[in-house]
Amino acid sequence: MAERNSSVVSASGRRKSVAQEPVTSVLKDGDVPYDPDHEWNADEEVLAALGYKPEFKREFNLWTTFCVSFAVLGLLPSFATTLYYGMGYAGTAGMPWGWLIAMVGIQCVAASMAELCSSMPTSGGLYYAAAVLAPPGWGPFAAWITGWSNWLGQITGAPSVNYGTAAMTLAAASISNPSYVPQNYHTFLLTVFIMLIHGCMASFPTRWIAKVNSVGSTFNIIALIIVIILIPAGTNRESQGLSRFTPSSEVWGTIYQGTAFPPGISVLMSFIGVIWTMSGYDSAFHLSEECSNANVASPRAIFMTSAVGGTFGWFLQLPFAAYLTQVLPQKLVLAVLALTIIAGFAMGQGCMIAASRVTFAYGRDDCFGTFPSKYIKHVNSRTRTPVIAVWFNTTIGCALLLLIFSGPIAIGALFSIGAIAAFVAFTTPIFIHVFFVGHRFRPGPWNLGRLSMPIGATASAFVALMVPILCLPSVTGDALAPALMNWTCLVYGAPMLTVVVWWFVSARKWFKGPKVNVEHMMLGRDASIEGTEVKSDASSTGSHGPGKALEGEAAGDLKASGL
Structure with missing residues (x-):
């Protein structure tokens, strides 16, 4: 269940973990939040990698989001x-x-x-x-x-x-x-x-x-x-x-x-x-x-x-x-x-x-x-x-x-x-x-x-x-x-x-700044998710420093934050 719900399908068709989303995570020691009772979609995967559970309905799109910003302008x-x-x-x-x-x-x-x-x-x-x-x-x-x-x-x-x-x-x-x-x-x-x-x-x-x-x-x-x-x-x-x-x-x-x-x-x-x-x-x-x-x-x-x-x-x-x-x-x-x-x-x-x-x-x-x-x-x-x-x-x-x-x-x-x-x-x-x-x-x-x-x-x-x-x-x-x-x-x-x-x-x-408010799990080193090797090799820098980007195809040409 953990493996199924903490992964999404990448553009190439291979499964990847929450931690491999193109975002910067504040989770300590590479922790990856997941909910065993909920199937994550792409947006929720990104938010989860940032340490938060989805609490709103995603009913804005590019145009309506622009409309709010333009109205505030x-x-x-x-x-x-x-x-x-x-x-x-x-x-x-x-x-x-x-x-x-x-x-x-x-x-x-x-x-x-x-x-x-x-x-x-x-x-x-x-x-x-x-x-x-x-x-x-x-x-x-x-x-x-x-x-x-x-x-x-x-x-x-x-x-x-x-x-x-x-x-x-x-x-x-x-x-x-x-x-x-x-x-x-x-x-x-x-x-x-x-x-x-x-x-x-x-x-x-x-x-x-x-x-x-x-x-x-x-x-x-x-x-x-x-x-x-x-x-x-x-x-x-x-x-x-x-x-x-x-x-x-x-x-x-x-x-x-x-x-x-x-x-x-x-x-x-x-x-x-x-x-x-x-x-x-x-x-x-x-x-x-x-x-x-x-x-x-x-x-x-x-x-x-x-x-x-x-x-x-x-x-x-x-x-x-x-x-x-x-x-x-x-x-x-x-x-x-x-x-x-x-x-x-x-x-x-x-x-x-x-x-x-x-x-x-x-x-x-x-x-x-x-x-x-x-x-x-x-x-x-x-x-x-x-x-x-x-x-x-x-x-x-x-x-x-x-x-x-x-x-x-x-x-x-x-x-x-x-x-x-x-x-x-x-x-x-x-x-x-x-x-x-x-x-x-x-x-x-x-x-x-x-x-x-x-x-x-x-x-x-x-x-x-x-x-x-x-x-x-x-x-x-x-x-x-x-x-x-x-x-x-x-x-x-x-x-x-x-x-x-x-x-x-x-x-x-x-x-203490942004905090994790979801249950999460620790992906161990060399943990396998749906047949894809995911190395949780992030080094901790306190609860507010991003860990290193995980290795693998999903990392692509993204550079690790490394703080």
Whole structure:
């Protein structure tokens, strides 16, 4: 029974063991998990080799996984809410050039992340990868830092997006009725209402979630195309005595120095809009345990989301730059707002789904402590989704929204951590892969080949440059007041400092990183599986270091991780 259930048929028709799947395993001493009462399919074999039992229905595919990621990307609402940074810091020329430059670094991050996802397709995602790739003894700490940074970005994602959607909805109401002035409690109540709707939607069965996000992302793409066409078609610049287009030299050639720093730094500072917008593609990583053919479909979805989003985003900003001084007729303004609001609603729902899977994965490994984790990691038996994790996040998100009553500085400071928290988490396992593991990394079927190291190094360098840049204020000296201060370093640094202190005081004693939660067996040296010799010659490096790749045909041209 053990031999039958711990093997699959390879492409050549020969049986191979779980340990020979093209993934990196964290199992100690080459342990291979297996369930004597369950026949593993290919996706379950891969997940089992990573130390986890299947708990979700795999009802996502490449398209529906891409749809969730693209919904989280939310180009139209993201661009609308971050336009200030591009225009205010670097002007029209900074937008198209800045987007192109930033997308080089962002696409490198996405490609390197996709490679990790193919090797380790788990809902823990980056946190899991950091634990596996870290040097011996450092796995739990690497997972702890990566996980909490990622969670900070995830937990503020849905409330920040829904806050923007509520604000745009009330703005549309005030345009239609000039006598109406939105109040803080209006914004709070509407945002909480949207959060509750998204909490219900994220608790649906996986099949329903996939269908809803497919519709939402299709609408997102259509809305983008409509807005790109609508802005130039509805311009009234000529009626104002202006040329129909802003001169090309102004759009492409004049860097507006909107900060106290040199033009080059101003352009780099304008990247915050691009980075905040282009930070949702990791959702495909977190949905990999619900995706069929996960170690191929999920990395493809990551790469596609970044590439398609970056391309659409660049074309989206051109009308804004070319028609900067126009005033659209009220009906067209309301039409653009309506499209943006609907896209924002879909984006918030996607954020809620992704965040719940991250919270579930961390609860599964007791990242929140033993007591809350035992509830958070529960999967609803009817929907087969992490319902408690969904409502745990919803409750925290609604509590964070109370900062609306503290004014725009407080709520803005809270949500500014999204970009920096996400990209620190994105790049930590990539950095470890490049500078500590190198060519010993054991890739999955979707990989970058010889380009893996240079692309990973470029991604790491890009984020290392941008983290301090994103913390700079737009003004300096006597002009710097609390209202103009960039509070990102505080609102991100303070929680992360707390997390580090928590680690050294307490967490290092009980948090051991990703753990095996299935019954497993030890494949002895020279064990025979269905007539195929499998040598379990892995050397242990603690519960977080991958063992050597097993010998045999299935290893192919994959390189052993060997840590």
